[in-house]
Amino acid sequence: VIGDRPTAVLAHGLGGSSDLxxxxxxxxxxxxxALTFTFAVVALAWRRPRFDAAKPGRPLPARxxxxxxxxxxxxxxxxxxxxxxxxxxxxxxxxxxxGSNPLLGVFYVFLWVGLVALSLAVGPVWRAISPVRTLYRxxxxxxxxxxxxxxxxxxxWPAALGLFAFVWLELASADPGSLAAVKIxxxxxxxxxxxxxxxxxxxxxxxxxxxxxxxxxxSRLSPLRRNVDGRIAIGNPFDHLPSMPVRPGTVTVxxxxxxxxxxxxxxxxxxxxxxVDAHADSVPLGAVAIRTVGLLVFIAVVATTFSLAARATxxxxxxxxxxxxxxxxxxxxxIVIGYVFAHYLTYLVERGQQTVxxxxxxxxxxxxxxxxxxxVLATLKVCFxxxxxxxxxVAAHDRxxxxxxxxxxxxxxxxxxxxxxxxxxxxxYLLFGG
Amino acid sequence: VTTxxxxxxxxxxTAAALITAxxxxxxxxxxxxxxxxxxxxxxxxxxxxxxxxxxxxxxIDVTIKGGEVTPTNAQYQSAAKELIVVRINSDVADQLHVxxxxxxxxxxxxxSGQSFQFTVDVPGKVDIELHQLNKTIATVTVQ
Numbered sequence: 213v214i215g216d217r218p219t220a221v222l223a224h225g226l227g228g229s230s231d232l233x234x235x236x237x238x239x240x241x242x243x244x245x246a247l248t249f250t251f252a253v254v255a256l257a258w259r260r261p262r263f264d265a266a267k268p269g270r271p272l273p274a275r276x277x278x279x280x281x282x283x284x285x286x287x288x289x290x291x292x293x294x295x296x297x298x299x300x301x302x303x304x305x306x307x308x309x310x311g312s313n314p315l316l317g318v319f320y321v322f323l324w325v326g327l328v329a330l331s332l333a334v335g336p337v338w339r340a341i342s343p344v345r346t347l348y349r350x351x352x353x354x355x356x357x358x359x360x361x362x363x364x365x366x367x368x369w370p371a372a373l374g375l376f377a378f379v380w381l382e383l384a385s386a387d388p389g390s391l392a393a394v395k396i397x398x399x400x401x402x403x404x405x406x407x408x409x410x411x412x413x414x415x416x417x418x419x420x421x422x423x424x425x426x427x428x429x430x431s432r433l434s435p436l437r438r439n440v441d442g443r444i445a446i447g448n449p450f451d452h453l454p455s456m457p458v459r460p461g462t463v464t465v466x467x468x469x470x471x472x473x474x475x476x477x478x479x480x481x482x483x484x485x486x487x488v489d490a491h492a493d494s495v496p497l498g499a500v501a502i503r504t505v506g507l508l509v510f511i512a513v514v515a516t517t518f519s520l521a522a523r524a525t526x527x528x529x530x531x532x533x534x535x536x537x538x539x540x541x542x543x544x545x546x547i548v549i550g551y552v553f554a555h556y557l558t559y560l561v562e563r564g565q566q567t568v569x570x571x572x573x574x575x576x577x578x579x580x581x582x583x584x585x586x587x588v589l590a591t592l593k594v595c596f597x598x599x600x601x602x603x604x605x606v607a608a609h610d611r612x613x614x615x616x617x618x619x620x621x622x623x624x625x626x627x628x629x630x631x632x633x634x635x636x637x638x639x640x641y642l643l644f645g646g
Numbered sequence: 647v648t649t650x651x652x653x654x655x656x657x658x659x660t661a662a663a664l665i666t667a668x669x670x671x672x673x674x675x676x677x678x679x680x681x682x683x684x685x686x687x688x689x690x691x692x693x694x695x696x697x698x699x700x701x702x703x704x705x706i707d708v709t710i711k712g713g714e715v716t717p718t719n720a721q722y723q724s725a726a727k728e729l730i731v732v733r734i735n736s737d738v739a740d741q742l743h744v745x746x747x748x749x750x751x752x753x754x755x756x757x758s759g760q761s762f763q764f765t766v767d768v769p770g771k772v773d774i775e776l777h778q779l780n781k782t783i784a785t786v787t788v789q
Contacts, residue, residue: 232770233787586769
């Protein structure tokens with residue numbers, strides 16, 4: 213008997229199938245390329261730093277900057293997004309209360325992956341369209357000074373916590389497909405972000421809104437940027453990358469992003485699922501607790517290995533050594549973005565279509581353009597991972613030349629290269645399915 | 647000169663990579679066989695929709711007894727548009743969810759000899775899950 217009952221959803225809270233594992237040969241070729249490039253960069257590449265965040269990009273026509281910065285453009289973008297958010301909220305309340313509600317797709321696909329793609333293409337857009345910022349701008353407190361100054365020591369830590377809360381809901385909680393859970397999460401997000409903004413002003417959005425910080429991270433790899441004079445310019449993303457602000461928590465933000473993506477594919481492995489099933493009854497809170505610990509371990513491993521590798525050099529004093537992980541952190545961005553796209557591209561393209569169809573009640577069919585071409589998809593995945601790795605290695609090499617004293621510039625970056633190769637091999641292994 | 651050296655090194659490595667990859671590929675291609683799907687019992691084949699059964703199909707036998715599910719987290723291979731049959735002996739009512747694109751849902755009743763059949767058209771890894779017991783029976787890799 214086939215019943216069209218409400219379909220509860222499991223994987224990623226969105227249901228449907230997940231990607232095929234990449235073929236063994238693809239993983240091997242990707243790994244070989246990653247090794248080759250790392251070797252080539254360390255041994256043969258340039259010996260003088262080339263990239264500089266202060267180097268201005270090639271300015272685009274002034275008209276573009278004028279149009280983008282015009283209050284009319286800003287208000288239109290902000291208000292359209294606010295209306296869309298309101299539409300999603302209405303759909304979340306009066307729409308079907310099951311897996312076919314568009315809220316899930318908006319949350320897991322558009323907010324998590326779509327925003328990254330958009331920020332990578334055109335820059336940190338969440339700053340311009342964030343519904344919280346728009347609401348704040350519409351209220352009187354925004355025209356006064358903020359009651360308190362944001363404590364600099366907090367840095368990006370609140371955002372790291374927010375990002376962890378997101379990946380926890382998606383990968384560790386009891387039912388990521390639960391509409392109620394997503395609604396509670398979003399209400400908490402709105403509450404915390406609005407309250408923080410009322411207390412600390414928009415600096416709270418810039419430092420503590422997980423989506424804004426994620427967008428800033430992705431935007432550092434964008435060819436589009438602003439010159440010092442505010443002109444919109446196009447330039448080498450490697451010059452743009454080092455402009456990632458170094459604040460307390462920067463490394464943690466990146467570790468949450470990379471660690472959670474790796475945990476995502478790890479948790480699909482049957483060995484892990486058997487382990488969770490076997491031990492779920494013997495620990496308090498069961499499977500949720502085990503998955504939470506697993507997620508935390510993945511994040512901690514990334515944060516620890518990266519920090520140790522960045523510090524593993526001779527010829528620097530203690531204070532400089534402590535600063536090294538933060539100042540190298542931007543080189544993780546391409547690895548994170550490459551890995552995120554390798555994982556979630558099908559989600560963005562196919563679930564994205566599904567979400568738009570659900571959101572506006574369209575009578576259209578989802579085109580499974582990637583799933584039906586597994587070879588193309590596998591090639592794309594390996595290309596994303598390897599390209600991210602190469603860009604990460606290049607950025608790390610250049611920054612090492614900047615930071616490390618002469619005589620330690622080659623040996624001082626070996627540990628970092630080793631760790632990056634480790635990330636990429638692990639990533640390919642997980643995409644290959646273990 | 648340095649550029650030339652880099653290019654030479656890269657070419658050498660690529661060649662090495664391709665050779666390694668080629669070797670690995672030829673040994674590991676154990677074709678999309680269907681483990682434990684050997685017995686397509688034709689006697690109690692469900693008469694549901696398919697007029698023309700494809701020559702091959704995947705049969706998964708499931709037992710639900712006293713809250714225990716066998717198998718769990720099993721791995722199977724299948725091909726797109728190939729018939730997949732899940733035969734269930736159960737002592738409780740539950741719901742069978744097939745996380746394919748689009749999804750399938752079947753009601754499991756507390757009785758023996760039920761079978762449910764479906765095809766998966768879009769390649770991917772498809773979880774077959776029991777909703778109430780919250781257990782994944784199997785993941786079918788549909789090529």
